[in-house]
Amino acid sequence: MSAQLRRSTAFAAIILSASLVAACGSGEGPASRAAVEIGGESGTELAERQVLRRGNGAEPQSLDPHKSEGVPESNLQRDLYEGLVSSGPGGEVMPGVAESWEISEDGTVYTFQLRDNARWSNGDPVTAEDFEYSLRRSVDPATLSNYGIMLRPILNAAEVIAGELPPEELGVRAVDSRTLEITLGNYTPYFLGVLSHSAAFPVHRPTVETYGDRWARPGRLVSNGAFQLQDWVVQSHIQLVRNPYYWDTDNVRLEEVWYYPIENQSTELQRYRANELDMTSDLPYRQLRWIRENLADELVISDYLGVYYYGLNVTREPFRNNRALRQALNLAINRERLTSQVTGAGEVPAYGYVPAVAGGYVQQTPEWAAWTQAEREAEARRLFEEAGYSVDQPLRLQILYNTHENHRTIAVAISSMWNEVLGIQTELVNEEWKVYLETRRSKQTTQVFRAGWIGDYNDAFTFAELMHSASAMNDSGWDHPPYDELLARAAAERDPGRRVEYLQAAERELLQEVPLIPIYFYVTKRVVKPWVGGYQPHIQDYIYSRDLYILKH
Amino acid sequence: MLRYTLSRLLGAIPTLLILIALAFFMIRVAPGGPFDSERALPPEIEANLRAAYHLDEPLIQQFGRYLGGLLRGDFGPSFQYKDFTVTELIGTGFPVSLRLGGSAILLALLIGVTAGTIAALRQNTRTDYSVMAVSMTGISIPNFVMAPLLILLFAVTLGWLPAGGWGGGAWNHMLLPVVALALPQIAYISRLTRGSMIEVLRSNFVRTARAQGLPERTIILRYALKPALLPVVSYLGPAAAAVITGSVVIEQIFGVPGLGRYFVQGALNRDYTLVMGVVVFYGVLIILFNLLVDLLYALLDPKVKY
Amino acid sequence: MAGRTPGMGLPSADGTLAVEVKGRSLWVDAWNVLRRNRAAMLSACLIVFMAVLVVVGPWLSPYTYAQTDWDNISIGPDWASRHIFGTDALGRDLFVRTLHGGRISLMIGIVATLVSLLIGISYGATAGYLGGRVDHVMMRIVDILYAMPFMFFVILLMVFFGRNIILIFVAIGAINWLDMARIVRGQTLSLKRKEFVEAAEAQGVSTFNIIRRHIVPNLLGVVAVYVTLTIPQVILVESFLSFLGLGVQEPMTSWGALVNEGAQEMETAPWMLIFPALFLATTLFCFNFVGDGLRDALDPKDR
Helix, strand or coil, rough: CCHCCCCCHHHHHHHHHHHHHHCCCCCCCCHHCCCCCCCCCCCCEECCCEEEEEECCCCCCCCCCCCCCCCCHHHHHHCCCCEEECCCCCEHHHCEEEEEEEEEECCCCEEECCCCCCCCCCCCCCCCCHHHHHHHHHHHHHHCCCHHHHCEEEHHHHHHHCCCCCCCHHCEEEECCCEEEECCCCCCCCCHCCCCCCCCCCCCCCHHHHHHCCCCCCCCCCCCCCEEEEEEEECCEEEEEECCCCHHHHHHHCEEEEEEEECCCCHHHHHHHHCCCCCCCCCCCHHHHHHHHCCCHHEEEEEEEEEEEEEEECCCCCCCHHHHHHHHHHHCCHHHHHHHHHHHCCCCCCCCCCCCCCCCCCCCCHHHHHHCCHHHHHHHHHHHCCCCCCCCCCCCEEEECCHHHHHHHHHHHHHHHHHHHHHEEEEEEEHHHHHHHHHHHHHHCCCCCEEECCCCCCCCCHHHHHHCCCCCCCCCCCCHHHHHHHHHHHCCCCCCCHHHHHHHHHHHHHHCCCCEEEEEEEEEEEEECCCCCCCCCCCCCCHHHHHHHEEEC | CHHHHHHHHHHHHHHHHHHHHHHHHHHHHHCCCCCCEEEEEEEEHHHHHHHCCCCCCHHHHHHHHHHHHHCCCCEEEEECCCCCCCHHHHHHHHHHHHHHHHHHHHHHHHHHHHHHHHHCCCCCCHHHHHHHHHHHHHCCHHHHHHHHHHHHHHHHCCCCCCCCCCHHHHHHHHHHHHCCCCCCCCHHHHHHHHHHHHHCCCHHHHHHHHHHCCHHHHHHHHHHHHHHHHHHHHHHHHHHHHCCCCHHHHHHCCCCCCHHHHHHHHHCCHHHHHHHHHHHHHHHHHHHHHHHHHHHHEEEEEEECC | CCCCHHHHHHHHHHHHHHHHHHHHHHHHHHHHHHHHHHHHHHHHHHHHHHHHHHHHHHHHCCCCCCCCCHHHHHHHCCCCECCCCCCCCCCCEHHHHHHHHHHHHHHHHHHHHHHHHHHHHHHHHHHHHHCCCCCHHHHHHHHHHCCCCHHHHHHHHHHCCCCCCCHHHHHHHHHHHHHHHHHHHHHHHHCCHHHHHHHHCCCCCHHHHHHHHHHHHHHHHHHHHHHHHHHHHHHHHHHHHCCCCCCCCCCCHHHHHHHHHHHCCCCCCHHHHHHHHHHHHHHHHHHHHHHHHHHEEEEEEHH
């Protein structure tokens, strides 16, 4: 469904990269490059001013890649820094600072060959020692990193994070200045994907050591990505300019990228419409209809590696030991109606838990996904009665969600569906974010709670591990030994095919037991001006500014 | 007068201390903490974070530490914006809010006093009703409706003004937010002016002046306006302090990098130091402005002497 | 039951006047002045009409405020389906929701105002009457609370009482009493020197009874003005909270919440903004006009 809304940008990108190779070898300045025709047709010339203005949601917490966790921060950091590898549109691993790598036979030792022309924005070479320092810093408890756990697959990482071993014991070693060796604790097939995450980005040691906590600022911050930090006015804008020392800078078209922190999505859209932004970070659901009518050509909807679901607290009544009730609630939700009439951005109705786009995974769907909604509802009513409820013995439920327009709308719609099909009386409980997190975690009063998960890396395991009985994020309180067992087997499995089979079996187990109700798979939605070239949707929404350029308009 | 000022300032110290204590303990009692996030932190990291920000100490000790920092002019590091200290955030946000709010207050004074005076002179006539009705729109239509309407009209549709952003404080970026910010103030000021002007116009000295045949214009501007402004001045003290510390609605909708959002975001993010910083800053401003109002009173009202 | 409160509460502003008219020349005079103020009279009638409408109106529609009409999502005003104000993004009838929101908004305005009235009068009258050190300490407390940003308070309260709307507005009222306390204190200070109070004191009437029997009744004029001006303020505060997403719990609604939702769709679905905004703005207008009229009428210098 979302495919027809996706703008075909791949074609333009191919033409561009072909001509860039021809045009850029000579080291001409940007002004002369502007005259170069990109395609045969007119209207594909580059603009004089290669300046991109991106809406970027909230003000970033930090530009230190080891100290931040949100989406706005990582958008900026992907432009500022480059890890050993980078990520292609489908989430596939592409070379970054490392031009090549070898993996040992048992899959636990990675040897990266770094480019000899990789440089920091002050001209210093990017070395294996830089990565050794940075990866250690990322897991060092003294750094106070909240995403260092991403690097858990590396040997001793968990112990270093816990403060049981010094950072020097981390399984990372600079063999020489261009060779980096990373040893893993266990075989981890998705490990390369982890390396394109901010937590694995390199930081410039002399800068960090000179300025301590205050190094990530204009005039100080030294980075190794396609762009460098020029200006930062808190709550107003962050200006990046091209890093002339970036190894691939000849293929970077943009001279400047301006990031605007605009939390209010309606405001963001209005600034986009007033031509103050070239692309937005998101769109207000409430205005999708207007956008479809008026900006249809600029609307870009694409799959996103995330699932929106309702968790059920299985540690308490009424859901404890009551699979029939859980399943009844699950079946009574009309997902097609929800995604077409309520959210309406092209979200994919979710019958399974792991998104279809997860790399190397075959999506699992329960048998009833093929039924009609009427059949589902009939079965829901049957199960509801089996669970001991009826018109005379109605069920009262609370749905907990955090303050957000979208969560509110969905909760209202679902409570209305439950009411129509099963006669359930729901009370909607809206809590402010921090309170909601605490309520959810305590598992004391929650019954149904809104939740969502965006994959940290492109592998089904990022979703599967959430529901492990020992996971700190398992707010359903689900404790199902067969599930844990399957995950353990998957983690220990060397054969990729069999590993995926274990994960799939685990998901089937989960869908059978219904500790959560999947609702839809996320999409990214934004508007992009027609003159922005090179835009390619990405399943984790990694939109690298270095791939983008401005067409004459 | 200097003595009075000094004694007032000294008297403000305990007020401020109690205010700080109140805010400090209130925000700490709120459920949730600065480091809660969707991805649960490993307990070790959370313990480290708490230790690094001294959140593991007894609350009273933290309070002492905070007061000690304040004495040194140090508001502490922000929990949320990790590259900045609270002092820096206030230092960059306040000039913006001051400029925006200051302009809005001036505009509101100009329009509000004029409208209020006109309405008072024509009390209970059609002019009175319509002037007051227009000036009352600012407190009848929420500003989160007014602001997007202004943007839609002047920025998106007509394209005359930018839809948002600060642009370093250029006039065209300031115009819409200043108007949106001034509208409610216009309503309050014009109402106050009208009320007190009606009262002043009935007073004996105005009657005397009229009896002497002075032109109405002179009576209003030379005699009536000054005493009629007294309630406006006492209203403006706290109101100005509130307006120049920013408005979260205006800042969010117009994308202005001011101070107002920190009152809300700081509290919602449990950014203890940031929210404390703006609360203390606001408290100091209120106290100063109230003092200023009392001093101004002495200038405007010959009966008041310090 | 919840919906009935505004209906009972509203005419009381009028009702008080009507009852008091007989006894006091002050109120007779005021009534005469007020009657001549056509804007205020019209506003008062509109408020009464609005109050009746929000109580009775929802029964006139075949829909309830929480009911989703899946076949009519986001439709404009339409007679055929009896959605005379149209529906919202979830297919809920806007006519019913606007009136239902009106109940909540008016109730909130009145409850919070009454709470602030109660605290403000007792606090201000006590401080003003007792005077001296007690007054000094009491007013210093008011100063401290004044220096606290209102929004900070309200947000913390929302965090604590997030689940209970009445509690929140009792809490807002509990913050909003500062102005009232100041005004009442000032009035009390001047009343205290009046002969009838001194006479009562000489007869040995207890302090509490003097405050109750002599001071408070004489404050009613100021209070009436204050009440009519505070109600719209509180309704606006509620709408601001709705903007921040901290307003009433779904599926309940308020004018603030409806206007906030409508503002996001003002181009595609203007009816979602226009109807609730019209109700909200009219009500706020009317309260402000009545308040101003009352002030003109009750101003002692006016007679």
